[in-house]
Amino acid sequence: xxxxxxxxxxxxxxxxxxxxxxxxxxxxxxxxxxxxxxxxxxxxxxxxxxxxxxxxxxxxxxxxxxxxxxxxxxxxxxxxxxxxxxxxxxxxxxxxxxxxxxxxxxxxxxxxxxxxxxxxxxxxxxxxxxxxxxxxxxxxxxxxxxxxxxxxxxxxxxxxxxxxxxxxxxxxxxxxxxxxxxxxxxxxxxxxxxxxxxxxxxxxxxxxxxxxxxxxxxxxxxxxxxxxxxxxxxxxxxxxxxxxxxxxxxxxxxxxxxxxxxxxxxxxxxxxxxxxxxxxxxxxxxxxxxxxxxxxxxxxxxxxxxxxxxxxxxxxxxxxxxxxxxxxxxxxxxxxxxxxxxxxxxxxxxxxxxxxxxxxxxxxxxxxxxxxxxxxxxxxxxxxxxxxxxxxxxxxxxxxxxxxxxxxxxxxxxxxxxxxxxxxxxxxxxxxxxxxxxxxxxxxxxxxxxxxxxxxxxxxxxxxxxxxxxxxxxxxxxxxxxxxxxxxxxxxxxxxxxxxxxxxxxxxxxxxxxxxxxxxxxxxxxxxxxxxxxxxxxxxxxxxxxxxxxxxxxxxxxxxxxxxxxxxxxxx
Amino acid sequence: xxxxxxxxxxxxxxxxxxxxxxxxxxxxxxxxxxxxxxxxxxxxxxxxxxxxxxxxxxxxxxxxxxxxxxxxxxxxxxxxxxxxxxxxxxxxxxxxxxxxxxxxxxxxxxxxxxxxxxxxxxxxxxxxxxxxxxxxxxxxxxxxxxxxxxxxxxxxxxxxx
Numbered sequence: 183x184x185x186x187x188x189x190x191x192x193x194x195x196x197x198x199x200x201x202x203x204x205x206x207x208x209x210x211x212x213x214x215x216x217x218x219x220x221x222x223x224x225x226x227x228x229x230x231x232x233x234x235x236x237x238x239x240x241x242x243x244x245x246x247x248x249x250x251x252x253x254x255x256x257x258x259x260x261x262x263x264x265x266x267x268x269x270x271x272x273x274x275x276x277x278x279x280x281x282x283x284x285x286x287x288x289x290x291x292x293x294x295x296x297x298x299x300x301x302x303x304x305x306x307x308x309x310x311x312x313x314x315x316x317x318x319x320x321x322x323x324x325x326x327x328x329x330x331x332x333x334x335x336x337x338x339x340x341x342x343x344x345x346x347x348x349x350x351x352x353x354x355x356x357x358x359x360x361x362x363x364x365x366x367x368x369x370x371x372x373x374x375x376x377x378x379x380x381x382x383x384x385x386x387x388x389x390x391x392x393x394x395x396x397x398x399x400x401x402x403x404x405x406x407x408x409x410x411x412x413x414x415x416x417x418x419x420x421x422x423x424x425x426x427x428x429x430x431x432x433x434x435x436x437x438x439x440x441x442x443x444x445x446x447x448x449x450x451x452x453x454x455x456x457x458x459x460x461x462x463x464x465x466x467x468x469x470x471x472x473x474x475x476x477x478x479x480x481x482x483x484x485x486x487x488x489x490x491x492x493x494x495x496x497x498x499x500x501x502x503x504x505x506x507x508x509x510x511x512x513x514x515x516x517x518x519x520x521x522x523x524x525x526x527x528x529x530x531x532x533x534x535x536x537x538x539x540x541x542x543x544x545x546x547x548x549x550x551x552x553x554x555x556x557x558x559x560x561x562x563x564x565x566x567x568x569x570x571x572x573x574x575x576x577x578x579x580x581x582x583x584x585x586x587x588x589x590x591x592x593x594x595x596x597x598x599x600x601x602x603x604x605x606x607x608x609x610x611x612x613x614x615x616x617x618x619x620x621x622x623x624x625x626x627x628x629x630x631x632x633x634x635x636x637x638x639x640x641x642x643x644x645x646x647x648x649x650x651x652x653x654x655x656x657x658x659x660x661x662x663x664x665x666x667x668x669x670x671x672x673x674x675x676x677x678x679x680x681x682x683x684x685x686x687x688x689x690x691x692x693x694x695x696x697x698x699x700x701x702x703x704x705x706x707x708x709x710x711x712x713x714x715x716x717x718x719x720x721x722x723x724x725x726x727x728x729x730x731x732x733x734x735x736x737x738x739x740x741x742x743x744x745x746x747x748x749x750x751x752x753x754x
Numbered sequence: 755x756x757x758x759x760x761x762x763x764x765x766x767x768x769x770x771x772x773x774x775x776x777x778x779x780x781x782x783x784x785x786x787x788x789x790x791x792x793x794x795x796x797x798x799x800x801x802x803x804x805x806x807x808x809x810x811x812x813x814x815x816x817x818x819x820x821x822x823x824x825x826x827x828x829x830x831x832x833x834x835x836x837x838x839x840x841x842x843x844x845x846x847x848x849x850x851x852x853x854x855x856x857x858x859x860x861x862x863x864x865x866x867x868x869x870x871x872x873x874x875x876x877x878x879x880x881x882x883x884x885x886x887x888x889x890x891x892x893x894x895x896x897x898x899x900x901x902x903x904x905x906x907x908x909x910x911x912x913x914x915x
Contacts, residue, residue: 223881227770242770245799382806396800
């Protein structure tokens with residue numbers, strides 16, 4: 183029986199590496215491992231620093247998630263010091279988070295994931311007249327003339343023919359797992375390019391509320407801006423109008439481009455329902471309408487769904503030492519009892535590498551094989567991210583989410599179980615984006631109403647001075663980042679950071695095995711995936727990209743002896 | 755319109771990965787030393803978010819840590835077509851993100867008319883906020899290269915308040 187091993191390995195060091203290996207037998211994946219290949223030592227940098235400064239460091243962990251790390255950081259300090267923030271600050275943080283989600287999700291689909299579904303070279307053969315009539319039949323988006331599509335086609339053709347394949351160089355063009363007709367491929371390529379124009383606009387919301395973008399400013403106790411509707415130098419009506427116009431533009435783009443595209447594409451892939459993987463889904467919840475301490479007020483519901491049982495949602499307590507724990511039995515960290523799980527407040531970051539000397543052909547999954555720890559909830563592996571949030575909200579009976587899900591599944595003539603797949607994960611992200619644009623409109627109205635009622639407070643300075651802090655305190659800050667549940671746990675001693683642990687969404691999803699040999703989400707999602715052509719593992723990339731991994735990867739294809747057959751680099 | 759209009763300087767890199775952040779360290783050293791029309795941006799590792807800044811530049815200086823095969827602390831200057839705008843051999847550690855930005859600017863026909871990369875060969879990319887000694891010592895040489903380029907573009911007050 184022919185067994186091969188596929189490796190997806192590291193390329194860049196910007197956001198940390200991921201390496202994935204899959205064992206292939208008879209064109210089907212029978213086992214997989216997922217490994218973080220770069221040690222993440224932000225915890226070590228933070229020790230001994232002022233807790234109020236931590237956000238500025240964690241913001242730099244990753245260039246994609248600057249907002250979410252900063253937010254989780256100020257929230258953990260506020261939790262430790264029992265600081266309540268003003269209503270305006272809560273709304274503004276929610277607006278920034280929703281804007282980040284819309285930007286990140288839309289960018290992810292068009293710029294990082296679309297070409298796993300859309301074949302660029304096939305699009306060059308399309309009839310633009312037919313693409314135009316398809317576009318007009320699914321959306322009111324005005325850019326839909328045959329000339330528009332013809333121009334795009336010509337431009338891409340010239341770019342490709344001049345040898346500057348560049349942005350389009352990393353594709354398995356012509357692969358049998360591509361299922362769209364050329365005309366729909368052209369539609370996808372056109373909107374891939376259109377998304378670039380659009381994505382520059384939504385982030386301007388961050389510049390308004392955070393003073394600048396990239397790397398907006400944050401503050402423990404509120405938001406670092408003043409509000410006065412008539413003052414030129416602060417948040418005034420003119421800037422708020424700019425925010426409103428960006429929200430409206432985003433909503434139009436998502437309603438008229440993203441959602442119709444996803445549904446059109448999904449219609450051709452609705453029989454490819456592999457890639458579901460784990461059957462446990464977790465959301466910490468986010469977007470408090472009152473306070474972060476009142477989960478019942480969250481617009482993104484909190485909870486856990488086990489075994490895909492949508493009739494029951496379990497509660498989570500991030501402070502309970504027995505619920506969230508990290509395991510290092512297959513990770514390169516020193517720990518007295520390698521089998522024990524540690525709650526993040528007790529977490530340690532002591533590297534102890536005993537893997538093969540790089541560059542290596544393959545990792546040994548029976549030993550330590552990752553810099554990523556294995557986080558578990560009550561010992562169970564969890565998927566986090568858009569699909570998890572949608573599943574939890576659906577199981578909780580959230581009306582708006584349920585309607586979005588049911589409407590789109592009805593259009594595709596698919597049952598709700600179809601969500602548990604690579605396609606479902608991608609659909610869930612799009613539906614969540616649509617929900618966020620609705621939420622943005624509501625949050626903006628809330629903010630204006632609150633300001634007009636006379637409340638311009640944005641900062642609670644009561645406990646800013648360390649004189650007013652207890653000598654020891656501990657807190658947890660969380661948010662739902664675009665990629666999933668993000669938690670920061672802090673211990674403060676004598677005004678300084680004594681311990682700081684982050685458990686990031688990709689740590690949950692890219693987790694290695696634990697002491698009980700349970701797979702993490704990436705590993706589980708690859709198993710049983712059929713490969714049309716193992717030399718070009720398009721299906722693996724599609725599944726891994728459907729999680730929106732915060733990493734960069736390269737694909738290597740190995741035969742059973744570990745000899746490299748092909749190398750394909752992918753980028754994130 | 756000022757002759758400085760359209761000149762932009764972009765520092766990229768990861769500030770918590772020691773020498774990775776040298777581009778941002780250089781950018782910070784330039785703050786408040788140049789005519790205000792010259793726009794500076796700390797791009798971090800934010801990738802495509804930088805597209806608009808790049809497309810709005812007529813003349814662009816990019817400051818970055820680069821894998822140039824030189825000794826740590828060596829300063830390299832890449833001009834125009836030497837700048838790797840497509841993903842071929844990886845030279846800068848941010849190239850996958852930033853090369854894509856340049857690539858899109860080219861595709862969209864909004865590529866700066868002049869572009870210069872001033873890079874420093876890193877020694878240490880571990881977690882940490884301080885530069886390694888050879889890279890720290892290279893900062894004056896890199897700042898000198900920046901002022902030479904700016905002089906060439908007609909900026910005379912470079913390096914002084």
